[in-house]
Amino acid sequence: MVRANGAVSLRELARVVQTSEVTVRRDVRALEAEGLLDRRHGGAVLPGGFTRESGFPQKSHLATAEKTAIADLAAGFVEEGEAVVVGAGTTTQELARRLARIPGLTVVTNSLLVAQALAHANRVEVVMTGGTLRGSNYALVGSGAEQSLQGLRVSRAFLSGSGLTAERGLSTSNMLSASVDRALVQAAAEVVVLADHSKLGTDTMFQTVPTDVITRLVTDEPPPGDERAATELQALADQGVQIAVAGPEQSAGGDSGPPAPRRHPRHGGERRRTEDSVPLPGQRRTPQPAPTTMRPAAPLPDQNRVADLAPRRR
Structure with a gap:
């Protein structure tokens, strides 16, 4: 994974190999001792830097x-x-x-x-x-x-x-x-x-x-x-x-040109979240309660099919 991506997080390594981050951290430390990779905060990179990745x-x-x-x-x-x-x-x-x-x-x-x-x-x-x-x-x-x-x-x-x-x-x-x-x-x-x-x-x-x-x-x-x-x-x-x-x-x-809209096969409809304003970076509108299933809506003009997943109720 490190060779393919240039860098990888401990969390992602633990998920892929299905083990704990503690075990992954120990293995990464051993690989670093052998010169096969370099440890960084929260992850590992190829020896010599951060920039190695697919071209x-x-x-x-x-x-x-x-x-x-x-x-x-x-x-x-x-x-x-x-x-x-x-x-x-x-x-x-x-x-x-x-x-x-x-x-x-x-x-x-x-x-x-x-x-x-x-x-x-x-x-x-x-x-x-x-x-x-x-x-x-x-x-x-x-x-x-x-x-x-x-x-x-x-x-x-x-x-x-x-x-x-x-x-x-x-x-x-x-x-x-x-x-x-x-x-x-x-x-x-x-x-x-x-x-x-x-x-x-x-x-x-x-x-x-x-x-x-x-x-x-x-x-x-x-x-x-x-x-x-x-x-x-x-x-x-x-x-x-x-x-x-x-x-x-x-x-x-x-x-x-834009293709015709289609219906979403998994969720059964076309949806778009109502937008009344654009939030600035760092700001987020409070999501309104909504059912977890999709609601059908008319396709937007001059625009491809859009689907929004509704937030689950807390």
């Missing part, structure tokens, strides 16, 4: 259909004339390709690939942060990137990461990327996380967005039998995160 080319070939469907759905939340932040990542790059069709946008990004996807878009202004180039994902990081975001205010931030849990929120395995993502979040009134089902329930080294700051999660339908992802979705909804689930039909539309 962008490898990630770009993973879950491509899911990322396309998520990007199609997420683009429907952006309106003409908005100013938004788009972070680095393969899913956010897919989103950027769809934002190119929305006139009057201002897109602030630290990703060279997001900027490239928007470079020839008519009536879309692209603002790049400063910073140092991180070659593994073509993102600008470091103090230069963070300082260039000071004083900025936009309506929404679209971010992805390596893992998402209800307990810790969004996380990544790279310290520099996490620091810039936190600065991107501070610039936005609403935070939208893009994460396919494989990242649900995964907890990596560095927290980027706490759960109580996430306004909405855009994800895909977990496959049948994936109880971990389904449980995590419900736990996120219980904490007030709005859940939008993209279906496989949405990825078939590609860049030709």
Whole structure:
């Protein structure tokens, strides 16, 4: 796991090997003595630092259909004339390709690939942060990137990461990327996380967005039998995160336009949480009591199918 992700938390190791964190901590200490990994607070990394992880080319070939469907759905939340932040990542790059069709946008990004996807878009202004180039994902990081975001205010931030849990929120395995993502979040009134089902329930080294700051999660339908992802979705909804689930039909539309809405096979309907205001980062509206079953609602105009999981009664 450490070799694949570059870093891993003790909690995640204990879950995978089905043992206690005390036992995992002892084993990690022994592996460190052999020079196979380095211990860090709450986890372990490959020897020599924090940054070892799968490169962008490898990630770009993973879950491509899911990322396309998520990007199609997420683009429907952006309106003409908005100013938004788009972070680095393969899913956010897919989103950027769809934002190119929305006139009057201002897109602030630290990703060279997001900027490239928007470079020839008519009536879309692209603002790049400063910073140092991180070659593994073509993102600008470091103090230069963070300082260039000071004083900025936009309506929404679209971010992805390596893992998402209800307990810790969004996380990544790279310290520099996490620091810039936190600065991107501070610039936005609403935070939208893009994460396919494989990242649900995964907890990596560095927290980027706490759960109580996430306004909405855009994800895909977990496959049948994936109880971990389904449980995590419900736990996120219980904490007030709005859940939008993209279906496989949405990825078939590609860049030709938004696909038709579909009904959610597991929960039996299309839903959307009523939104009367946008919370600032660090603020959360108190969730209203609601039944645990889905309520059918009419599909939104010019937007893909949206489903919200209702909070359980306490």
